[in-house]
Amino acid sequence: MGKFNGGEKKGMPELNTSSLPDLIFSILFFFMMVTSMREVSLKVQFKVPQGQTAVLEKLEKKSLVSFVYIGAPTKEFQAKMGTESRIQLNDKFAEPDEVQDYIQQERMNMSEADQPFMKVSLKADENTQMGIITDVKQALRKAYALKINYSARGGE
Amino acid sequence: MAKKRKVPGLNTSSTADISFILLIFFLITTSMDTDRGLARQLPPPPEENAEVKDIIVKERNILNVRMNSAGNLMLENMDGQRFIKLDELREIVKEFIENPNNSDNMPELHEENIPYFGKVMITKNHVISVQNDRGTPYKVYFSVQHELVAAYNDLREAVSKKQFGKPYASLTEDQQKAVRDYYPQKISEAEPKNYGGKK
Numbered sequence: 001m002g003k004f005n006g007g008e009k010k011g012m013p014e015l016n017t018s019s020l021p022d023l024i025f026s027i028l029f030f031f032m033m034v035t036s037m038r039e040v041s042l043k044v045q046f047k048v049p050q051g052q053t054a055v056l057e058k059l060e061k062k063s064l065v066s067f068v069y070i071g072a073p074t075k076e077f078q079a080k081m082g083t084e085s086r087i088q089l090n091d092k093f094a095e096p097d098e099v100q101d102y103i104q105q106e107r108m109n110m111s112e113a114d115q116p117f118m119k120v121s122l123k124a125d126e127n128t129q130m131g132i133i134t135d136v137k138q139a140l141r142k143a144y145a146l147k148i149n150y151s152a153r154g155g156e
Numbered sequence: 157m158a159k160k161r162k163v164p165g166l167n168t169s170s171t172a173d174i175s176f177i178l179l180i181f182f183l184i185t186t187s188m189d190t191d192r193g194l195a196r197q198l199p200p201p202p203e204e205n206a207e208v209k210d211i212i213v214k215e216r217n218i219l220n221v222r223m224n225s226a227g228n229l230m231l232e233n234m235d236g237q238r239f240i241k242l243d244e245l246r247e248i249v250k251e252f253i254e255n256p257n258n259s260d261n262m263p264e265l266h267e268e269n270i271p272y273f274g275k276v277m278i279t280k281n282h283v284i285s286v287q288n289d290r291g292t293p294y295k296v297y298f299s300v301q302h303e304l305v306a307a308y309n310d311l312r313e314a315v316s317k318k319q320f321g322k323p324y325a326s327l328t329e330d331q332q333k334a335v336r337d338y339y340p341q342k343i344s345e346a347e348p349k350n351y352g353g354k355k
Contacts, residue, residue, distance in 0.1 A: 017172065021175050025175050028175055028179045031179065048193075051298070055305055058191070124294050125294065129291050131291065141201040148195075150194040
């Protein structure tokens with residue numbers, strides 16, 4: 001009995017925080033697993049068009065997806081590149097005829113089993129003119145990257 | 157002597173803070189946003205040496221959707237051409253695909269044998285052709301594609317509710333395929349041309 005009321009201190013017992021680091025570490029690992037590192041720094045700015053969430057499909061398996069960004073260069077590049085829409089592949093600006101090489105390269109980086117499932121996501125600004133997008137689409141056809149995805153915002 | 161050799165415990169009270177900083181770093185540098193988008197399939201490239209063969213499609217089976225550089229939509233079928241607004245497109249396309257009244261200016265109905273459905277009349281030869289100008293805003297092009305896909309989705313959803321009493325997404329693979337056969341997606345994109353500009 002003395003076990004329970006033998007204590008002499010009356011104040012609040014201190015909370016044992018020795019497991020706190022482990023706790024935080026597990027949250028950290030959780031986030032590291034579910035999120036993906038932002039791989040490229042964007043040099044173009046774009047606002048993707050809006051569609052209905054029910055119609056749009058989720059882009060799964062990021063490892064199978066290559067991105068093509070199309071939009072006006074960001075402020076710091078506007079002096080050099082102008083404000084016309086440009087294509088960005090990986091970390092640099094590109095011309096439409098470079099798309100084919102880029103797709104080949106992306107395909108080489110994939111494992112052979114994954115290659116048929118390759119997808120290309122077009123992240124293009126909604127005010128871009130279709131000319132540049134048509135050029136990209138033609139290049140994608142030539143590279144046999146036929147599964148494409150027009151990136152969009154969800155909405156009602 | 158034995159007591160003195162004891163290693164003093166490391167003070168770990170700051171480990172929590174360190175891992176917090178790491179956690180926040182990862183939260184900032186990573187993105188969790190799930191990308192959504194409109195999935196489309198491009199046709200394979202035309203073969204270089206192949207003869208250009210025009211596939212002849214009956215006029216009543218074609219619905220042309222054209223976009224000019226100002227972003228206006230024009231619809232062209234047997235009845236002629238007319239300008240339409242974007243929000244009319246979905247209903248027009250749905251009626252075109254379905255041809256509920258078997259009208260002469262809509263795609264012809266063929267009898268098809270589809271699993272789960274049996275013999276049904278469908279417009280399997282219809283084609284929706286999309287043409288755009290180089291100056292068309294991407295927004296308009298995207299919306300048109302979006303409306304076309306939505307029209308097909310609506311029809312498939314309706315028929316799967318009617319036939320199976322369930323939404324399309326919860327059907328089995330075979331049933332989904334049957335529904336897809338019932339309303340096959342036939343969106344064709346014309347080879348790029350320059351409309352409305354200087355010839």
